[in-house]
Amino acid sequence: MAREIGDVVLKMEGISLSFGGVKALTNISFDVREHEIRSIIGPNGAGKSSMLNVINGVYHPQEGQVTFRGEVRRDMEPHKAAKQGIARTFQNIALFKGMSVLDNIMTGRNLKMTCNLFQHALHWGAARKEEIEHRRKVEEVIDFLEIQSIRKTPVGRLPYGLQKRVELGRALAAEPSLLLLDEPMAGMNVEEKQDMCRFILDVNDQFGTTIVLIEHDMGVVMDISDRVVVLDYGKKIGDGEPDEVKNNPDVISAYLGTSH
Numbered sequence: 151m152a153r154e155i156g157d158v159v160l161k162m163e164g165i166s167l168s169f170g171g172v173k174a175l176t177n178i179s180f181d182v183r184e185h186e187i188r189s190i191i192g193p194n195g196a197g198k199s200s201m202l203n204v205i206n207g208v209y210h211p212q213e214g215q216v217t218f219r220g221e222v223r224r225d226m227e228p229h230k231a232a233k234q235g236i237a238r239t240f241q242n243i244a245l246f247k248g249m250s251v252l253d254n255i256m257t258g259r260n261l262k263m264t265c266n267l268f269q270h271a272l273h274w275g276a277a278r279k280e281e282i283e284h285r286r287k288v289e290e291v292i293d294f295l296e297i298q299s300i301r302k303t304p305v306g307r308l309p310y311g312l313q314k315r316v317e318l319g320r321a322l323a324a325e326p327s328l329l330l331l332d333e334p335m336a337g338m339n340v341e342e343k344q345d346m347c348r349f350i351l352d353v354n355d356q357f358g359t360t361i362v363l364i365e366h367d368m369g370v371v372m373d374i375s376d377r378v379v380v381l382d383y384g385k386k387i388g389d390g391e392p393d394e395v396k397n398n399p400d401v402i403s404a405y406l407g408t409s410h
């Protein structure tokens with residue numbers, strides 16, 4: 151691979167998270183290095199989505215510490231995480247179905263907009279310039295994801311695989327340094343999965359974006375990940391390069407041996 155894996159950018163230390171009596175995560179530690187594709191796998195209910203929600207501040211762990219780019223983050227909220235360059239996609243597509251592909255991707259630029267609505271409405275100086283820059287970036291994302299032909303189509307009319315691609319586009323429009331992908335290939339057919347895989351690898355390679363990925367398709371995970379962390383019942387049972395994880399007996403019995 152041409153890209154070089156860098157220093158640790160995200161460090162999760164001793165993370166524990168409970169919902170009432172349910173322990174979603176117990177004392178989990180792992181790190182993510184610059185430019186790597188780091189996957190989180192595990193059976194249903196293992197705590198994968200909860201971990202992504204801790205990373206971007208949706209959930210606040212009762213114990214443990216999250217360090218992003220050398221800064222310990224307390225009281226992280228999703229909008230603060232977004233401002234720090236963390237973007238994400240969701241397990242269930244979260245797009246505006248009645249809006250066009252272009253407008254949905256444009257919403258990914260919201261945090262970067264500095265001019266107010268009134269200025270935008272009148273297209274005054276700086277606002278006009280800013281609008282042009284946002285449009286340029288959005289068109290760049292549309293070209294990158296090869297969705298020029300559907301740019302004006304309402305998202306709700308698109309097949310599922312393309313909606314997932316648009317959701318990736320919205321996350322990319324924010325120009326994240328860390329991209330969190332929650333099951334980006336769930337529900338896709340083989341061809342759609344191959345396309346999505348290619349885009350994830352290209353994002354990582356061309357933009358240098360660090361990626362944390364949750365995915366159930368083991369073939370995909372083992373193919374595209376630099377390192378994999380394995381959760382089971384909220385506990386970490388494996389962590390390492392794909393080959394290492396594949397041969398870990400705990401992982402085999404907890405996960406690979408099941409029908410997931």
Ligand SMILES: Nc1ncnc2c1ncn2[C@@H]1O[C@H](COP(=O)(O)OP(=O)(O)OP(=O)(O)O)[C@@H](O)[C@H]1O
Nearest residue numbers: 169172173174192193194195196197198199200201
């Ligand atoms: N908001 C919540 N309130 C209560 N319990 C929750 C909440 N979110 C997650 N849990 C519980 O925490 C545990 C871990 O759930 P989580 O969704 O993180 O697992 P997962 O590995 O992402 O599962 P899946 O593969 O099915 O998406 C489960 O027992 C779940 O029911």
